[in-house]
Amino acid sequence: PISVPEPAATPPPPPPESEDDDPGLEIPKGKICRRKACGYQYTGGERGAEKCVFHPGAPIFHEGSKGYTCCKRRVLEFDEFMKIEGCKTKDRHLFVGSGNKNKGGNAGGEELLETVRYVDYTPKDQGDETNSACRHDYYQTGTTVTASFFLKKIDKDKASVEFAPTELSLDLPTTDSPPKRYKAVVPLFGSIDPAASSFRIVPTKLEVTFVKADGKGWANLRSDERRTGEIIQTGKAGRA
Numbered sequence: 001p002i003s004v005p006e007p008a009a010t011p012p013p014p015p016p017e018s019e020d021d022d023p024g025l026e027i028p029k030g031k032i033c034r035r036k037a038c039g040y041q042y043t044g045g046e047r048g049a050e051k052c053v054f055h056p057g058a059p060i061f062h063e064g065s066k067g068y069t070c071c072k073r074r075v076l077e078f079d080e081f082m083k084i085e086g087c088k089t090k091d092r093h094l095f096v097g098s099g100n101k102n103k104g105g106n107a108g109g110e111e112l113l114e115t116v117r118y119v120d121y122t123p124k125d126q127g128d129e130t131n132s133a134c135r136h137d138y139y140q141t142g143t144t145v146t147a148s149f150f151l152k153k154i155d156k157d158k159a160s161v162e163f164a165p166t167e168l169s170l171d172l173p174t175t176d177s178p179p180k181r182y183k184a185v186v187p188l189f190g191s192i193d194p195a196a197s198s199f200r201i202v203p204t205k206l207e208v209t210f211v212k213a214d215g216k217g218w219a220n221l222r223s224d225e226r227r228t229g230e231i232i233q234t235g236k237a238g239r240a
Helices: 078-082 131-135
Strands: 052-054 059-062 065-068 088-090 111-113 117-120 144-150 160-164 167-173 180-187 198-202 205-211
Touching (some): 065 078, 160 205
Antiparallel strands (some): 117 144
């Protein structure tokens, strides 16, 4: 008889991140609370009494109606959607969470990346991936912002790119052996229209096009970074 090899065991999923900040982690000054619709900014110093009012559910946009899955209120205009007060309260904000303590790797030998390089384009350098483009601001028009996250061999079938009104959630595994994975939530400088925004994956990068919700200019890509015009260099954690 022909012996059939046993299928490889599926590695367990990583544990969910804590809903509380790790007291051993430093919170950068100016960090925005990660919970939806809270918007509180950390100003530094000791954390006293806090009140975090947020939405635990996901944003929904359906036939012009806008709201959250966790509550019943619906509005028509995007500006009104951004002002919908949270429906749940916690006595502490969430700035850094557990800090991905398992970030060095997981049981399946996957290498977890802490950062990837991204480039902001000016119109004249759009499409140029050399370091010269990094000395300029990102590429934006009156209605869109375009940014590229450089990571080779992204697995298109498994990659997850989720748009929310004020943030971008990325989960980008690669087809390398052993595989790599980049996971991040990017707080955006301005508000976007999630349904109209888009992305494309090519062999060397993820290119994201954000459609602005209000047509205003962005002074930076991320809301938690001061404007520098410099490239964010690649960095990675060690393997487990």
